[in-house]
Amino acid sequence: MDDLARVLPLSGIHNFRDYGGYPATGGRLKQGLLWRSGQHCGAQADDLAKVHDLGIVTVIDLRGDSERERYPCLRHDEFSGDVLFAPGETAGMHGRAVHEEFKSEIVTAQDAHAAMTRLYATLPWRPVLVGTMRLYFDALAHRRGPSLLHCLAGKDRTGVAAAIAHHLLGVHPDDAMADYLLTNAAGDSEARIAAGSKNIRGNFGEDIEPDAIRVVMGVHEDFLNAGFGQIVERHGSIDAYAEEVLLITPQMRDRMLAALVE
Numbered sequence: 391m392d393d394l395a396r397v398l399p400l401s402g403i404h405n406f407r408d409y410g411g412y413p414a415t416g417g418r419l420k421q422g423l424l425w426r427s428g429q430h431c432g433a434q435a436d437d438l439a440k441v442h443d444l445g446i447v448t449v450i451d452l453r454g455d456s457e458r459e460r461y462p463c464l465r466h467d468e469f470s471g472d473v474l475f476a477p478g479e480t481a482g483m484h485g486r487a488v489h490e491e492f493k494s495e496i497v498t499a500q501d502a503h504a505a506m507t508r509l510y511a512t513l514p515w516r517p518v519l520v521g522t523m524r525l526y527f528d529a530l531a532h533r534r535g536p537s538l539l540h541c542l543a544g545k546d547r548t549g550v551a552a553a554i555a556h557h558l559l560g561v562h563p564d565d566a567m568a569d570y571l572l573t574n575a576a577g578d579s580e581a582r583i584a585a586g587s588k589n590i591r592g593n594f595g596e597d598i599e600p601d602a603i604r605v606v607m608g609v610h611e612d613f614l615n616a617g618f619g620q621i622v623e624r625h626g627s628i629d630a631y632a633e634e635v636l637l638i639t640p641q642m643r644d645r646m647l648a649a650l651v652e
Contacts, residue, residue, distance in 0.1 A: 397576045402432040405544035405576050409552050409569050415560025417651045423536050426552055428544035430463035442466035447535035450526040452547040454479035474529060476521030480547060497597050502605035510617035513550050523551050524636055531642040545573040545609050550617055557628050558643055559650060573609045
């Protein structure tokens, strides 16, 4: 499956794409069941119609309460699925998205890269984010039908959760990383960066350089590697982290494979 063919082109929802279709344990991930995106606050009527046609029955919202209040997601009038999240804040200060947390620390692209790398080293243990990820993996194991995983920009919290799912399902690390990095090319990336630029300047100050904004609004292999590196350092392996922190049992993993691999 061509990487860009995974992307559903939408005008008001950024980074909407299928993260299935990769070779996995025992076969290949099914397509059309695993979707990921940014928030849907700016969704247009035709966007909602296209999303509705996917038949999504479970939405996992990795955002915090403040983000849901500031950026309420729009749904199709006929949407009847379940939206899952743990109450509380998954972001940092004042409910900002995770990529907006280092207000006084980022001016240059180098500052941004270092801050994002440090940020990812903390994501796997944020209590409310862990709570929602537990709901996510329980849904993959026990619910049937297409699901949508999203946060605000669909790249950091969503990227980490999707990469963990890929690992548990036996997706090769190179494919998992390629899917994570697809954020940088998915859809209209310039529109996505422009949409986030105003908020970033408001949070970081007008001194932040354009190249730094691009780093903050993008992803880099160093970021995901920082998170996974900390997981391995603290737990010994991603599998141990999944069992000890996310409470994923071998039986749940088997059910995920049975439901999602063909």
